[in-house]
Amino acid sequence: MATEYFIALDVHCAFTELAVVTTSGKLVKRDRSDTSIPAIAKLIDGIRKPRCLTFEEGPLAGWLARNLASRVERLVVCDPRRNHLVAKDGDKDDPIDAEKLAQLFRGGYLRAVHQTDTLDRALVKQHVGFYHTRVRERVRQGNQLVALLRRQGVFVSIDDLIDDADRRSVWRRLPQHKTLLKDLDLLWEEYSLLTVHEATLRSELVRLARRQEPVRRFVDVPGFGWIRAITFYVYIDTPCRFHNKSALWKYCGIGLERRHSGRGPIKVRLVKQANRHLKNVLLGAAKSAVAQVDSPFADKYRYWTQEEGLHPSTARRNVARSLAATLWSLWKTGGEYDPARVCGAGRPTTLKRTTS
Numbered sequence: 001m002a003t004e005y006f007i008a009l010d011v012h013c014a015f016t017e018l019a020v021v022t023t024s025g026k027l028v029k030r031d032r033s034d035t036s037i038p039a040i041a042k043l044i045d046g047i048r049k050p051r052c053l054t055f056e057e058g059p060l061a062g063w064l065a066r067n068l069a070s071r072v073e074r075l076v077v078c079d080p081r082r083n084h085l086v087a088k089d090g091d092k093d094d095p096i097d098a099e100k101l102a103q104l105f106r107g108g109y110l111r112a113v114h115q116t117d118t119l120d121r122a123l124v125k126q127h128v129g130f131y132h133t134r135v136r137e138r139v140r141q142g143n144q145l146v147a148l149l150r151r152q153g154v155f156v157s158i159d160d161l162i163d164d165a166d167r168r169s170v171w172r173r174l175p176q177h178k179t180l181l182k183d184l185d186l187l188w189e190e191y192s193l194l195t196v197h198e199a200t201l202r203s204e205l206v207r208l209a210r211r212q213e214p215v216r217r218f219v220d221v222p223g224f225g226w227i228r229a230i231t232f233y234v235y236i237d238t239p240c241r242f243h244n245k246s247a248l249w250k251y252c253g254i255g256l257e258r259r260h261s262g263r264g265p266i267k268v269r270l271v272k273q274a275n276r277h278l279k280n281v282l283l284g285a286a287k288s289a290v291a292q293v294d295s296p297f298a299d300k301y302r303y304w305t306q307e308e309g310l311h312p313s314t315a316r317r318n319v320a321r322s323l324a325a326t327l328w329s330l331w332k333t334g335g336e337y338d339p340a341r342v343c344g345a346g347r348p349t350t351l352k353r354t355t356s
Contacts, residue, residue: 008102009055019098078110125234138194223285253279286320
């Protein structure tokens, strides 16, 4: 049996530390190079085959994975949270961290993190994340502006300031202090600029969403518009990465995990670590879906709250799981959403398959 060489990279912007161990666990090489594809590729090419490469998920992981995957027989981008306690044990520096990572890789103890295959898909995902960041920043600025008005006894919402005449009227209710008015004008100027940015990004995002065939089918599902649909599309990336619905729900932050030790009680709780964008999208879609009178998901919500006696938030989370499973099935099977074939509460959604 050929000896495998397990290569681990500890990557920093200034340099990259490399460690190589064999199948038996023997450290056979340490090295350091610039953090550039030619420099790292040269080190990897100098190691005998078969080669297995790993490094931790981070800002540089996608770039490294796309450019180094072809040089090794196996590539694993791993979850740094899972390696944290091992990295803290004993002495710590970059060469030691790289060796520990290589040993974990050899033992099969790394959890792989999915990576987008193409640059085009990675840039669309980046654009979606940028849009959500701008929305969050716009909301933060609006809250800050409203809070500053409250300090002067003026209680209004951000919607009351959109119209120029209404805003000037609110400003006249304030103490006419130069510093206060200047601060408010700056906050409003920033809020307005963020609103323009959000509209521009949204328009571009809708254009990109319309080009994706699965997204065009996603928007037929209650609760989903173009933004929510493409967010689900880019962050899931491929439906084949999950082996069942439970794994999908956990990744989206709406699944449950079990805790049990000895003879103690079995505790079930929501997962702690999840993709927050997907969680927000699915819970928001569930809220919209249950508000639609003719939605089969609204029927499920009413069944869970009225017949089963579930708390509304728990019922909405169940609807979010049902929506996620529906989109996942649409994507895997190439099916079309058919509300007439959505099963009753608690049972899986069935889909009709498109004919080619």
